[in-house]
Amino acid sequence: MNAGEALLGLMTAIDEHRWDDLEQYLHPQFTCVLVHTNETFSRDEWVRFNAEYPDFDRLVVQEFVGGETEAACRSHVTGRTSTGTAHFQCASFVRVKDGQILHLTEVWTDVNQSPPPGTRLCIGRG
Template sequence: MDAEAALRGVMTAIDEMRWEDLEGFLHPDFVCRLVHTGESFDRAEWIRFNRDYPGFEHLTIEEIVAGPTEAACRSHITGRDAAGAQHFECASFARMRDGLIVQLTEVWTEVEQQAPPGTRPAPK
């Protein structure tokens, strides 16, 4: 399978909560690194992390850019906690080996954050 099909398959399986299907897209040597927290997960840990994430509701693929062995995806994730709806954006970067995703790097952020004061040009 090519990189776009693999990454799209992973994102669709997550959205549809088909946790048992994830392993079919991931290489036995799979590692996912979360840049924003410094955590790394192997295949079984990453599947469990996604399956057990509290309050997850929906993942929408916003954009995928891909070549034969690498793909990048921007997605919007919604969830819910005691305070209500949560919205996140995620950038995922996948590398393939033997037709499966062997490396995934993800960067997550909450939606509607404010830029730090003094980091943007003054309005005209």
């Protein structure tokens, strides 16, 4: 499996809540770094983190670039809250070894944030 196939397969399994299928995409020496929280996970820790994440709903890949050894995507992720649906964006970058994802870097953010006043011109914001 090349990097693009591995990343899309992993994202589809997450969206479909197929937690037991995640390991097939992940190399035994897999690591994941969450840049925004400075956390690092092993394969087993990352699978458990995803499977146990509270109120996860959907993950939809919106942009994708895939190659033989590296791939990246941007996903829209939703979760259920007591007040409705929470929306997030996630940028994921993978590197493969032996047909499985060896390293994953993710950057998460909330959606619909506003820039600090006076810092930049925002076209299309009302």
